[in-house]
Amino acid sequence: MVHYVALIHQDADGSYSVSFPDIPGVVTAGETLEEAKEEAAEVLVFAAEDWTNPDGSTVFNPPRTIDELRKDPAFVEDSKDAIVALIEYPARAHAAE
Numbered sequence: 077m078v079h080y081v082a083l084i085h086q087d088a089d090g091s092y093s094v095s096f097p098d099i100p101g102v103v104t105a106g107e108t109l110e111e112a113k114e115e116a117a118e119v120l121v122f123a124a125e126d127w128t129n130p131d132g133s134t135v136f137n138p139p140r141t142i143d144e145l146r147k148d149p150a151f152v153e154d155s156k157d158a159i160v161a162l163i164e165y166p167a168r169a170h171a172a173e
Contacts (some may be wrong), residue, residue: 079162080139082116083155084109096163097151098139099123109159116163124165136165 084094092112093105104119106112120136128134142160145151 078139078165080120080136080165081142081145082113082161082163084112084116084159084161085157086159094119095154096120097145097148097154099136113161113163116161117165120163120165139165 080096080098082094082096084092086092087105091105091107092109093103094112094116095103096116099120102119102123104112104115106115124136127136129137140148145155
């Protein structure tokens with residue numbers, strides 16, 4: 077299994093929004109933290125079905141490690157006040173074409 081780092085923020089209404097630093101534009105949400113994590117796993121599989129990178133490739137870039145992400149100023153800023161979670165992504169869900 078591959079794991080992507082997710083940033084989970086609690087919104088003003090008490091719900092949770094989820095984003096992925098290594099997969100820009102893929103976002104989801106849930107009413108509870110557990111629901112947000114479940115939705116995050118589902119949205120990865122769903123997004124992979126029609127994913128296209130700017131270079132034309134159709135697979136997600138490999139996830140960076142948390143150590144690599146901590147060197148990225150954008151991640152450092154985005155992760156303030158966030159729950160950092162690992163979300164499983166089945167590697168076979170979207171094989172290279």
